[in-house]
Amino acid sequence: MEDIFFDFDQDAASDFTFWGQMDPNFQFQSQPDSILLDCATLTGQLSPWSSFGCQSVFPDAGLTFSDLDSQSPQLGFSAEVDSSSVDEPHEISKLRQRRLAPHHPYKVQRHAANIRERKRMLSINSAFEELRCHVPTFPYEKRLSKIDTLRLAIAYIALLREILTSGCDPKTYVDECMKNGYKNQTNAIWNTSDLTARLSWIKWD
DNA sequence: TAGGCCATCTGGTCCT
DNA sequence: AGGACCAGATGGCCTA
Numbered sequence: 001m002e003d004i005f006f007d008f009d010q011d012a013a014s015d016f017t018f019w020g021q022m023d024p025n026f027q028f029q030s031q032p033d034s035i036l037l038d039c040a041t042l043t044g045q046l047s048p049w050s051s052f053g054c055q056s057v058f059p060d061a062g063l064t065f066s067d068l069d070s071q072s073p074q075l076g077f078s079a080e081v082d083s084s085s086v087d088e089p090h091e092i093s094k095l096r097q098r099r100l101a102p103h104h105p106y107k108v109q110r111h112a113a114n115i116r117e118r119k120r121m122l123s124i125n126s127a128f129e130e131l132r133c134h135v136p137t138f139p140y141e142k143r144l145s146k147i148d149t150l151r152l153a154i155a156y157i158a159l160l161r162e163i164l165t166s167g168c169d170p171k172t173y174v175d176e177c178m179k180n181g182y183k184n185q186t187n188a189i190w191n192t193s194d195l196t197a198r199l200s201w202i203k204w205d
Numbered sequence: 206t207a208g209g210c211c212a213t214c215t216g217g218t219c220c221t
Numbered sequence: 222a223g224g225a226c227c228a229g230a231t232g233g234c235c236t237a
Contacts, residue, residue, distance in 0.1 A: 112224095114214060114215080116225075118213070146210080146211085
């Protein structure tokens, strides 16, 4: 972890309240790189940068790297800094001086690319989260992994297609599958009885 | 403790 | 040229 996003030693909380979605009971964690994710979780959105109907952490879609930089004062000084020494006042001032040091152009560019990549991955993850909401899961089931989400979605789509083409009542079709065993025509890795069992939880109104 | 899952960094490639 | 996309490497966390 080369850098962190927020200036925890001063007004980290105000950074979050600026976004206006922080749970008042939220406890900051010591792991800087988990903050973004935890923030996303707590606010009920799937990604701070996601465009899925949620307010973005960076509401300005055209946010530039320099904007990010201004929001992340520690950008540019690396993890070699021992956080245990940050308590010392003169150490803090040293850190502040290093913070202002000019960045090597390559490092700045690489850092910008890292931020874009994180943003891109967060957007992918938010799409996975959306997808998880649309595949059948058991109540209290452990969160599906990405690969399981994809495989279950494939199996689910295949089953829905079969229901459509059969012209049967969906609930009847699923009940029949439960009784007789679901003859999946795809090579879906998901256990078919597992899929139909999941479907049995669906409310067919 | 090994394996699965995941986030992040990174460099390469492609596209605009 | 710069951004998007991708895949490999790495390290952290969790669970069986």
